[in-house]
Amino acid sequence: xxxxxxxxxxxxxxxxxxxxxxxxxxxxxxxxxxxxxxxxxxxxxxxxxxxxxxxxxxxxxxxxxxxxxxxxxxxxxxxxxxxxxxxxxxxxxxxxxxxxxxxxxxxxxxxxxxxxxxxxxxxxxxxxxxxxxxxxxxxxxxxxxxxxxxxxxxxxxxxxxxxxxxxxxxxxxxxxxxxxxxxxxxxxxxxxxxxxxxxxxxxxxxxxxxxxxxxxxxxxxxxxxxxxxxxxxxxxxxxxxxxxxxxxxxxxxxxxxxxxxxxxxxxxxxxxxxxxxxxxxxxxxxxxxxxxxxxxxxxxxxxxxxxxxxxxxxxxxxxxxxxxxxxxxxxxxxxxxxxxxxxxxxxxxxxxxxxxxxxxxxxxxxxxxxxxxxxxxxxxxxxxxxxxxxxxxxx
Numbered sequence: 001x002x003x004x005x006x007x008x009x010x011x012x013x014x015x016x017x018x019x020x021x022x023x024x025x026x027x028x029x030x031x032x033x034x035x036x037x038x039x040x041x042x043x044x045x046x047x048x049x050x051x052x053x054x055x056x057x058x059x060x061x062x063x064x065x066x067x068x069x070x071x072x073x074x075x076x077x078x079x080x081x082x083x084x085x086x087x088x089x090x091x092x093x094x095x096x097x098x099x100x101x102x103x104x105x106x107x108x109x110x111x112x113x114x115x116x117x118x119x120x121x122x123x124x125x126x127x128x129x130x131x132x133x134x135x136x137x138x139x140x141x142x143x144x145x146x147x148x149x150x151x152x153x154x155x156x157x158x159x160x161x162x163x164x165x166x167x168x169x170x171x172x173x174x175x176x177x178x179x180x181x182x183x184x185x186x187x188x189x190x191x192x193x194x195x196x197x198x199x200x201x202x203x204x205x206x207x208x209x210x211x212x213x214x215x216x217x218x219x220x221x222x223x224x225x226x227x228x229x230x231x232x233x234x235x236x237x238x239x240x241x242x243x244x245x246x247x248x249x250x251x252x253x254x255x256x257x258x259x260x261x262x263x264x265x266x267x268x269x270x271x272x273x274x275x276x277x278x279x280x281x282x283x284x285x286x287x288x289x290x291x292x293x294x295x296x297x298x299x300x301x302x303x304x305x306x307x308x309x310x311x312x313x314x315x316x317x318x319x320x321x322x323x324x325x326x327x328x329x330x331x332x333x334x335x336x337x338x339x340x341x342x343x344x345x346x347x348x349x350x351x352x353x354x355x356x357x358x359x360x361x362x363x364x365x366x367x368x369x370x371x372x373x374x375x376x377x378x379x380x381x382x383x384x385x386x387x388x389x390x391x392x393x394x395x
Contacts, residue, residue, distance in 0.1 A: 030102040031055040037093075037109040041085045043116040051079035051095055051107070059099035066094060088115045119146040120196040124252060127186070127202040128291050131175045132213050140294045141169035141188055141200070142252060142283075149192035156187040156199060164188065179206040215242040216291035227269070227301045229276050237265035237284050237295065245288035252294070253283035260284065275301040 035052040051074070053061050063079040065072060069091060074081045081095060091111050098104035125142035141164070143151055153169040155162065162173035171188065187201040207213060217239040227233040237260070239247050249265040251258060258269040267282070279298045286293040 027057075028059075028099075028101045029056040030105050031059070031061045031097045031099055032105060033097060033107045037081075037095075037107070037111075039109070039111060041083070041111050041113045043085050043088050043113060045085070045117075047083040047085060047111070049081040051081055051097070053079065053097040053105065053107075055099050057099070057101075059101060061097050061099055064096050064098075066096065069093075085111075085113045088113050116147065118149070118192070118194040118196050120198045121145040121149075121151050121190045121192050122198065123188075123190065123200045125285075126292060127188075127200065128216075129202055129204055130214055130290060131173070131179075131184075131204050131206045133175050133177055133180060133206065133208050135175070135209065135213075137171075137173040137175060137204070139171040141171060141190070143169070143190045143198070145192050147192070147194070149194055152191050152193075154189045154191070156189050157201075158186050159184045159204075162186070175206045177208075180208055182206060214245070214288070214290045216293045217241045217245075217247050217286045217288050219286060219293065219295050223297050225297060225299055227271050227275075227280075227299050228304050229271050229273050229301055231270065231304070233267075233269045233271060233299070235267045237267065237286070239265070239286045239293070241288050243288070245290065248287050248289070250285045250287070251283075252285050253281055255280050258282070269299075271301045276303050277301065 031053045032055075033051070033053045035050065037049050037051075038047070041047045051063055053063070055061055061079075062076050063074050064076060065074055070084060070086045072081070072083045072093075074095065079095075079097070085091075089112075091113060092108065093111060094106050094108045096104040096106050121143040122145075123141070123143050125140065127141075128137065128139045131137040141153060145151055151169070153164050153166050155164050155171075158164075159173065159175075159179060161176075162171065164171045169188075169190070171186075175184075184204040184206060185201070186204060187199055189197055189199050191197040218241075219237065219239045221236070221238040223237075224233070224235040237249055239249075241247055247265075248262050249260050250262060251260045251267070254260075254267075255269055255271065255275070258267060260267045265284075265286075267284075271280075279300050281298050282296070284295040286295060
């Protein structure tokens with residue numbers, strides 16, 4: 001009877017286990033992706049993909065990457081995927097979503113990365129529109145390229161004799177009488193290394209020398225070419241105009257936080273520690289309202305000088321006052337002795353030595369004139385002795 005009951009319980013247990021296992025397996029289901037990833041990207045442009053997945057059981061979903069390229073990143077909770085492509089081509093990416101209870105669900109897709117979109121260069125300088133016969137005309141063309149490409153310059157239309165430096169963009173020309181009172185049309189072409197171009201066109205008015213001619217401003221004074229990190233740098237750009245026109249200043253090139261006063265020409269800038277050892281190029285445009293003058297210079301950023309450490313290994317600093325007193329006493333004594341010696345050498349001798357040499361004196365004995373005979377000396381008789389009595393007086 002006991003064996004029958006045991007066998008019956010075993011059969012019931014096995015049947016229950018067989019029926020419960022499919023239920024338990026079906027109780028946790030993996031998440032599924034609902035969003036569709038973009039298939040195209042461009043080098044240098046921000047790539048964004050908001051990944052969305054759903055879990056049938058309502059479990060919290062976590063997103064992750066098993067392999068990253070460039071600066072790929074995904075937010076684990078929200079599934080926001082960001083990327084800044086560096087190289088062109090096709091790239092396969094796999095994003096995983098998991099609820100922590102079942103196998104992760106992957107979403108694998110391929111993105112076609114296109115090359116960077118090139119932008120043409122932009123002109124930043126204003127052309128010089130006045131020229132004088134017999135006076136060299138110059139115009140420094142300045143451009144910027146959004147992609148950082150190298151720029152090459154050329155002239156599309158220009159008068160006879162005008163030239164431009166293809167690397168620096170400086171236009172030079174010597175006007176002649178044939179262009180007096182004529183509008184000379186000029187067009188400058190700026191081309192980047194990707195062959196995209198931009199053009200600047202303007203008209204030059206040519207005048208004779210004896211006519212009223214505007215003179216461009218002329219810089220003067222010295223420039224401050226050194227700066228200290230984390231300290232305010234100031235430099236005053238000074239210029240003069242022969243025509244007395246008001247002068248304005250503008251900054252065409254410099255550091256990001258550098259400023260210039262358009263009226264006074266004072267440049268202000270506080271370089272950071274990251275600029276130590278760098279040479280910052282500065283370009284200032286000086287204008288009188290008619291013509292521009294370009295001033296270029298560089299600023300070298302240095303670190304703040306630190307005072308040398310003072311050490312006293314042998315205790316010399318403690319004996320410094322004593323040494324000063326000793327040196328002062330010795331110096332005073334030497335000065336006193338020196339003054340006494342100078343005074344002694346300058347004194348007048350008591351007996352003067354004849355200036356003639358001894359060899360100049362005659363070798364014969366000197367004949368002296370005869371001397372008169374000595375007179376006998378009349379001696380005064382000595383006074384009477386004190387013991388003798390005076391003679392008596394006679395009345």
